[in-house]
Amino acid sequence: MVIRIAAVGDVHLDEDVVGRFRPALEELPDCADALLLAGDLTRHGTEAEARCVAREFGGLGVPVITVLGNHDHQCDQVPQVIEVLEDAGITVLEGDGVVLDCVGGRLGVAGVKGFGGGFAGRCASDFGEPEMKAFVRTTTDSADRLAHALKSLDCDLLVALTHYAPVPDTLAGEPLEIYPFLGAYQLGQAIDSAPTALALHGHAHAGSERGTTPGGVRVRNVAHPVIKQAYSVFHVGDDLDQGEVSRLTASGT
Secondary structure, eight states: OEEEEEEEBOOOBOTTTTTSSHHHHTTHHHHOSEEEEESOOBSSOOHHHHHHHHHHHSSOSSOEEEEOOSGGGTTSOHHHHHHHHHHTTEEEOSSEEEEEEETTEEEEEEEEOOOOOEETTEEOOSOSSHHHHHHHHHHHHHHHHHHHHHHHOOOSEEEEEESSBSSSGGGBTBOGGGGGGTBBHHHHHHHHTTTOSEEEEOOOTTSOSEEEOTTOOEEEEOBHHHHOSSOEEEEEETTSGGGOOEEEEOOOO
């Protein structure tokens, strides 16, 4: 059993970018079973920008699944953004999941945006001022929803999709000072709480591509500035050595 997963994040679409990805996206039915988008689809989270995303990523011939990113929340138009995306056939996840029937088996994708907080030994704690407690609880609540979604899916292959990073490995290249704003260890714990085969995220534009959770789940940063192409394709499944993730490149920007 091998399932082919295409993924990209942080495309930051607006009118001046529409069409940049589409030529490569048209090739997706030949090389992937599904496309996963790791958030920051827009620049400022407006309904107009969401329509650009719908034009670029709608009607591709493969299922498209996404989470939102911090940019997609900027203008407080999240309900409108989600409505536009879902009208274009794009599945938006936030604390839930979906199962796809692929040629290679049943693919389960659970997703949340996630939030910051940092990583073991250098992280915020649920202590002190109400503002700090609210910050940390936003992260833990998001991680709890991800864990619940992962455990609830009946599938052959399980993938976690977030915008914020679940491990520090894929942040290498970013300034250490901003690690707490790029991800949180609680997301990694959620991923390790289920038999997850692969975790995908974006957000860290200057980060690195490869990482691993403490439990051994392979993590990939698919932010467009990192992968430097329209998308990457990962072959994931039992036919690969111990579930190894095989990365294939795709044409594009």
